[in-house]
Amino acid sequence: MPLPTDQDLVTDWKSRPAPLLPLLHAFNDRDGYLSDEALRAVSQGLRIPLADLFGTVTFYHHFSRFPPGTNAPRVCTGQVCRFAGGLELLETMRKDGATPMPCAGRCDEPVPVLTGRSVQVGVTVGEFESRPSPLPVANPGGLEECVFAAIRNPGNDTLEGYRRAGGYSGYEGALGSDPENLLTVITDSGLAGRGGAGFPTGVKWRAVREALNPRPGDDTRAGPKSVVCNADEGEPGCFKDRVLMDHDPHAVLEGMALAGYAAGAEIGFIYLRYEYPETADILDRAITEAENAGLLGENILGSGFSFRIHVRRGAGAYICGEEGSLLNSLEGKHPFPRERPPFPVTHGFENRPTVVNNVETLASAAAIARRGAEWYRGLGAGDLAGTKIISLSGDIMRPGNYEVPFGFPLQTLLNDWAGGPRPGRHIQAVTMAGISGGFLAKEDLDVTLDEPSVRSKGSMLGAGGIMVFDDSRDMLEVAHSCMEFFAHESCGKCFPCRIGTQRLTERLAGAAGPGVLAGWSDEVEDIGSVMKATSACGLGMAAPLITESLMRYFPEQVAAHVEATNS
Amino acid sequence: MSDPSSETTVGSIEVDGKNLNFTAGETILEVTRRHGAVSGEPCKIPTLCYDERLDPFGGCRMCVVELEGSHNPVASCARAAEDGMVIRSSTEAVEKHRKTLLEMVCSENRQVDVDPLSGYASQELKELADRYDARSGRFAGKKSGKSREDDPNPFILRDYDQCISCYRCVRVCAEQEGDYAISVKGRGFDTQITVEFDGHLKDSACTFCGQCVQTCPTGALADRKALRHTEVPGEIEKTRTICTYCGVGCSVDILTKGDSMVGVQPAMDGPANHGALCVKGQFAYDFVQHDERLKTPMIRGEDGELHPTSWDVALDKAAQGFLDARDKHGRHSVYAVASGRAPHEAGYTTQKFIRSGFWSNHIDNCSRA
Ligand SMILES: Cc1cc2nc3c(=O)[nH]c(=O)nc-3n(C[C@H](O)[C@H](O)[C@H](O)COP(=O)(O)O)c2cc1C
Ligand code: SF4
Ligand code: SF4
Ligand code: SF4
Ligand code: FES
Numbered sequence: 062m063p064l065p066t067d068q069d070l071v072t073d074w075k076s077r078p079a080p081l082l083p084l085l086h087a088f089n090d091r092d093g094y095l096s097d098e099a100l101r102a103v104s105q106g107l108r109i110p111l112a113d114l115f116g117t118v119t120f121y122h123h124f125s126r127f128p129p130g131t132n133a134p135r136v137c138t139g140q141v142c143r144f145a146g147g148l149e150l151l152e153t154m155r156k157d158g159a160t161p162m163p164c165a166g167r168c169d170e171p172v173p174v175l176t177g178r179s180v181q182v183g184v185t186v187g188e189f190e191s192r193p194s195p196l197p198v199a200n201p202g203g204l205e206e207c208v209f210a211a212i213r214n215p216g217n218d219t220l221e222g223y224r225r226a227g228g229y230s231g232y233e234g235a236l237g238s239d240p241e242n243l244l245t246v247i248t249d250s251g252l253a254g255r256g257g258a259g260f261p262t263g264v265k266w267r268a269v270r271e272a273l274n275p276r277p278g279d280d281t282r283a284g285p286k287s288v289v290c291n292a293d294e295g296e297p298g299c300f301k302d303r304v305l306m307d308h309d310p311h312a313v314l315e316g317m318a319l320a321g322y323a324a325g326a327e328i329g330f331i332y333l334r335y336e337y338p339e340t341a342d343i344l345d346r347a348i349t350e351a352e353n354a355g356l357l358g359e360n361i362l363g364s365g366f367s368f369r370i371h372v373r374r375g376a377g378a379y380i381c382g383e384e385g386s387l388l389n390s391l392e393g394k395h396p397f398p399r400e401r402p403p404f405p406v407t408h409g410f411e412n413r414p415t416v417v418n419n420v421e422t423l424a425s426a427a428a429i430a431r432r433g434a435e436w437y438r439g440l441g442a443g444d445l446a447g448t449k450i451i452s453l454s455g456d457i458m459r460p461g462n463y464e465v466p467f468g469f470p471l472q473t474l475l476n477d478w479a480g481g482p483r484p485g486r487h488i489q490a491v492t493m494a495g496i497s498g499g500f501l502a503k504e505d506l507d508v509t510l511d512e513p514s515v516r517s518k519g520s521m522l523g524a525g526g527i528m529v530f531d532d533s534r535d536m537l538e539v540a541h542s543c544m545e546f547f548a549h550e551s552c553g554k555c556f557p558c559r560i561g562t563q564r565l566t567e568r569l570a571g572a573a574g575p576g577v578l579a580g581w582s583d584e585v586e587d588i589g590s591v592m593k594a595t596s597a598c599g600l601g602m603a604a605p606l607i608t609e610s611l612m613r614y615f616p617e618q619v620a621a622h623v624e625a626t627n628s
Numbered sequence: 629m630s631d632p633s634s635e636t637t638v639g640s641i642e643v644d645g646k647n648l649n650f651t652a653g654e655t656i657l658e659v660t661r662r663h664g665a666v667s668g669e670p671c672k673i674p675t676l677c678y679d680e681r682l683d684p685f686g687g688c689r690m691c692v693v694e695l696e697g698s699h700n701p702v703a704s705c706a707r708a709a710e711d712g713m714v715i716r717s718s719t720e721a722v723e724k725h726r727k728t729l730l731e732m733v734c735s736e737n738r739q740v741d742v743d744p745l746s747g748y749a750s751q752e753l754k755e756l757a758d759r760y761d762a763r764s765g766r767f768a769g770k771k772s773g774k775s776r777e778d779d780p781n782p783f784i785l786r787d788y789d790q791c792i793s794c795y796r797c798v799r800v801c802a803e804q805e806g807d808y809a810i811s812v813k814g815r816g817f818d819t820q821i822t823v824e825f826d827g828h829l830k831d832s833a834c835t836f837c838g839q840c841v842q843t844c845p846t847g848a849l850a851d852r853k854a855l856r857h858t859e860v861p862g863e864i865e866k867t868r869t870i871c872t873y874c875g876v877g878c879s880v881d882i883l884t885k886g887d888s889m890v891g892v893q894p895a896m897d898g899p900a901n902h903g904a905l906c907v908k909g910q911f912a913y914d915f916v917q918h919d920e921r922l923k924t925p926m927i928r929g930e931d932g933e934l935h936p937t938s939w940d941v942a943l944d945k946a947a948q949g950f951l952d953a954r955d956k957h958g959r960h961s962v963y964a965v966a967s968g969r970a971p972h973e974a975g976y977t978t979q980k981f982i983r984s985g986f987w988s989n990h991i992d993n994c995s996r997a
Binding site: 097100110111112113114115116117119120378380395400402548549550551552553554555556557559560561562563564567572573574584587588590591593594595596597602 | 676684685686687688689690692700701703706707708721725728729732733735736766767768769770772792793802808809810811812813814815816817818819822823824825832833
């Protein structure tokens with residue numbers, strides 16, 4: 062088959078929703094990189110000014126402007142992989158044009174190497190293989206689960222398999238009754254966002270349902286509203302959404318369709334991180350299955366409700382997990398975060414009311430619609446409602462995804478469920494919320510896994526990524542790699558984060574800054590406090606938790622570092 | 629600025645103990661500035677990425693203010709006023725953050741003090757650095773931005789060593805000029821103002837209107853023509869006038885040092901242009917003090933050369949020329965094309981001259997498309 066021409070590609074995508082990213086990917090898939098001619102064709106075809114398009118393309122670190130582009134391997138040098146041989150691997154692969162990439166969401170199985178549309182894992186050259194995402198082990202505490210309840214069933218990733226465990230029955234039930242009933246169930250279940258911010262899901266869906274269309278003069282409630290599944294999962298140390306999408310894709314689709322029905326939306330997008338190419342195929346296959354079964358499409362099951370889902374791949378930008386940035390990215394704009402308020406529930410995709418939910422939130426909603434609010438609430442410990450997936454990785458015997466009840470003790474997870482540290486080692490620190498919650502160490506490891514407990518230590522649970530570092534690790538090195546990540550991913554919109562992440566990285570590297578501890582701490586604290594208070598989005602607010610917790614738990618290591626910088 | 633007590637008022641906010649009413653869609657900063665302008669106690673909230681003509685952006689965070697009930701301070705330039713908000717604009721904590729931000733900004737720049745000829749807003753960073761005593765040398769580290777002084781155009785200096793990534797230039801080009809000639813490349817500390825493929829302005833969609841230069845708060849984008857006069861002694865004086873190039877009537881400030889004209893800046897409050905100009909109004913002023921500029925009327929003599937003369941002689945000569953042509957070739961041998969640069973009055977006079985002077989309606993205007 063002859064390769065498609067520029068014009069073929071443009072014509073193919075031009076009239077579809079959110080066309081910029083998939084069109085650029087189409088050129089990328091054809092050529093391996095984005096040439097000047099490609100950008101000119103896209104600019105003309107989608108009527109995006111060339112300078113603007115050029116700027117936007119350079120924002121994404123997986124878009125290459127020159128060959129070999131996507132054909133050159135990218136080696137994960139994330140916080141876990143760098144200690145698992147990632148740095149050495151990168152060096153040996155440099156001759157193949159390999160470059161580093163930040164955490165690629167496979168910390169349970171280091172080290173991922175991404176080439177073209179495939180991810181391979183391994184530590185030594187010649188021993189790589191493509192493998193499905195590891196399944197979670199059977200719940201070590203024998204506790205009842207929500208999102209992992211059926212995930213280990215063979216064939217669960219097919220429509221038939223998903224149905225066997227009751228899949229889509231909640232959806233079918235909902236379609237036969239008033240959306241109000243569904244909203245009530247979700248609200249009563251206590252389900253809150255699993256993407257980090259913990260906003261009550263029922264409240265969000267209702268806000269979109271009730272939002273008037275912000276187009277001037279148009280005050281109907283109907284209007285094209287959307288549901289966006291946030292599958293960007295860019296947070297280092299988080300790989301929970303990947304396992305859900307890979308092994309339970311229909312749960313995510315069902316959750317989206319439920320959100321669509323409850324909120325009155327007709328169109329859904331899955332914004333999937335670039336580093337999960339195989340997942341895109343799995344989702345596309347599941348969508349086709351669901352469409353063929355009449356579960357997605359027009360007038361679903363005769364209910365009058367229509368809903369379609371489109372997968373859109375990102376292109377390498379952590380900030381595109383932040384919902385405003387994500388929406389700008391979907392719309393083909395420069396992916397800076399948006400000022401809030403207004404929020405996506407009123408001004409989302411193309412300025413229309415939009416539900417943005419994390420993968421895990423949506424998969425949970427599917428289970429709740431099937432089994433009820435009461436059941437879900439009961440899964441949490443004490444008064445806390447429901448469960449949370451924790452992605453556990455690093456210096457721990459059994460890394461992987463674990464579904465725990467909210468309120469579960471961290472120490473039990475680390476030592477009983479996951480086998481504790483390597484023999485002869487002890488846990489020096491763990492990161493929280495991926496790395497956005499900074500470190501917990503020492504007696505603060507006695508927290509329970511829920512926001513009130515973790516936040517009382519100045520950290521947060523967030524999306525539930527926890528990386529473990531034992532006493533063999535240099536915490537300055539860990540902190541530096543975390544801050545380097547934030548600096549690499551800072552979008553550059555706001556001053557405190559754009560300059561602050563850079564300055565903190567330099568100070569953690571010993572590359573700049575006062576050589577006296579008091580002066581060093583002064584600068585680091587002032588930068589941290591201005592970032593926390595004034596940054597335009599969560600990235601800049603969270604980044605200084607790294608330095609803050611480093612200085613709190615490891616003052617001697619910090620002092621030695623400054624001393625060494627000085628000499 | 630409209631009357632704050634006008635009937636479009638939809639509510640009021642309290643800023644530093646004063647109740648200020650606001651109109652639909654106004655931001656906290658706009659409300660505070662509008663009232664400040666009227667009360668004679670100007671609003672002191674500092675800004676760097678803000679240009680009142682542009683959509684709120686919220687980049688520099690200099691304008692943050694404390695809002696009761698909000699955990700973090702909010703960007704007053706981007707936050708719409710809501711009835712009952714209680715705001716403190718300059719608490720100690722907020723002022724400390726502003727100073728830290730400025731110290732951070734100074735640390736990324738190679739130079740904070742730039743020649744005021746650079747552009748209309750070029751002193752904004754310098755003035756804030758003075759006000760907050762921010763040249764402390766704290767937060768030393770890598771500098772940001774990479775100068776493109778190699779761009780060969782005669783008008784705009786692209787000295788991004790001085791750039792603080794406020795993106796006012798990019799936004800003014802898109803929102804005011806509608807040109808989208810420049811954009812932001814890369815991200816984080818490495819962002820860089822660019823045109824497509826890192827090229828030169830002359831190969832881009834740029835029309836050299838100069839608006840990016842005039843909104844730049846640091847002189848990173850600077851008026852190359854004006855900067856030729858850096859060494860001319862004397863203070864810069866501004867004289868408000870109207871651009872003579874066309875009938876739009878853009879207000880401009882002519883910059884002079886002593887008797888020399890050293891530059892042109894658009895009037896931000898010009899009713900016809902709100903700070904916009906075109907390449908001619910902005911940059912094409914060298915004729916004013918050009919050596920070869922005509923200063924008296926000239927008549928071509930028998931010798932074929934031009935000779936200075938008086939207006940009376942010159943006008944008589946021209947009138948005679950018109951009459952001779954009419955007598956020899958008839959009234960339709962004379963027609964007029966009015967200049968697009970001419971205001972209404974001059975256009976009117978031109979058609980009158982042809983219609984009642986020659987009994988002809990052969991008239992046109994050069995800007996007829
Ligand atoms: C820097 C940054 C990155 C984020 N990345 C993600 C992400 O990868 N996935 C996600 O679901 N939410 C992410 N979020 C949170 C989203 O902005 C948003 O709150 C979430 O998608 C809402 O869904 P939920 O209510 O179901 O959690 C991120 C936020 C920030 C500030
Ligand atoms: S905090 Fe960082 S990532 Fe967020 S808007 Fe500011 S610069 Fe961008
Ligand atoms: S001179 Fe005018 S057109 Fe050119 S980049 Fe600046 S604002 Fe845009
Ligand atoms: S060139 Fe000037 S206006 Fe443009 S981003 Fe830099 S400092 Fe701001
Ligand atoms: S003036 Fe408000 S953020 Fe810059």
